[in-house]
Amino acid sequence: MNILCVGAGLSGAVIGRHLAEAGHAITVVDSRGHVGGNCHTQRDADTGVMVHVYGPHIFHTDDAEVWDYVNRFAAFLPYKNRVKATTGGAVYSLPVNLHTINQFFGKTLRPDEAHAFITGEQADTSIEDPQTFEEQAMRFVGKDLYEAFFKGYTMKQWGCHPSALPASILKRLPVRFNYDDNYFFHRFQGMPEQGYTAMIEAILDHPGIAVRLNTVFERAQAEAYDHVFYSGPLDGWFDFELGRLGYRTLDFERFTYDGDYQGCAVMNYGEVEVPYTRITEHKHFAPWEEHAGSVCYREFSRAAEPEDIPYYPIRQVAEKALLSDYVARAEQAQGVSFVGRLGTYRYLDMDVTIREALDAARAFAAHAQDGTKPPAFFTAPL
Incomplete structure (x- = not known):
């Protein structure tokens, strides 16, 4: 089959790779000039630091198959996320x-x-x-x-x-009555040695996959394909006809420092008087590297406007009602399945995104073999 994956992030890459290996012809398009979506990493030219361009992504999972999958395409090195917090004029360890x-x-x-x-x-x-x-x-x-x-x-x-x-x-209040300051509790934790973009480029490196960057998807393009996997915003597929689903977005204030700015990767700021939520220092996300200079981000959260990158789905009562209406429309659509964080309007960690993409690709392959119609959602958004 001739299949289009809209979005070159984890969902589109994993689905595309699996189906390409099953013999299907895959085209992956992305409006940005790089693969990887919000996981995109690139080396800073001045400092040599591997920068998480859209904010830090730390890989952690209990899913052994997913861990084996990412290690197939990248060398993962050990990384423990140890967050600090400044509040009341002192620095503390998180989680509590x-x-x-x-x-x-x-x-x-x-x-x-x-x-x-x-x-x-x-x-x-x-x-x-x-x-x-x-x-x-x-x-x-x-x-x-x-x-x-x-x-x-x-x-x-x-x-x-x-x-x-x-x-x-x-859901789970992070309080520990021991001195364990590892933010996550999963069995497998690490960072790809050469960054996430290199990993996703490797996933997409298959003769059955054509990647087209700087390509804005329009729904009319779907007619040229047997099926579309759409990882863009669910409401965007329908041209926001019923209204826009609410998101929070992030603004990053990037700055460099000659030396070590804060001595840790993540420093939270708990007081509302400090306008940013945290400062991330990116060289500490690769502790196996040494760099004299440093690249840091101050993060500011606000309501997403139409032109902003949507980060966190709000999913309050009003959004869930609108989501329900869009889901009903999606289930009537032909030739498209909605996947990923934006396609299902859910906050997803990277390991869950990969798990759902693998499951969706396998289920689709079974439908293709049987000649049955694949669903609009392989994972229910509601």
């Missing part, structure tokens, strides 16, 4: 752990003592069924830790008070 608790409260608690202190004295146990982000945080860590590490950061990140956000955003 035993060191954070002892430092913040000026104590020397053992794990069981800290657990009793947080769950007994700090947590608001009167909140039995947390409905909002604020209630979730207050229920599990209490007012002091919530206000120091979660409240201001969340207000900046989402542009509203945490009492207006659902508790689901804070």
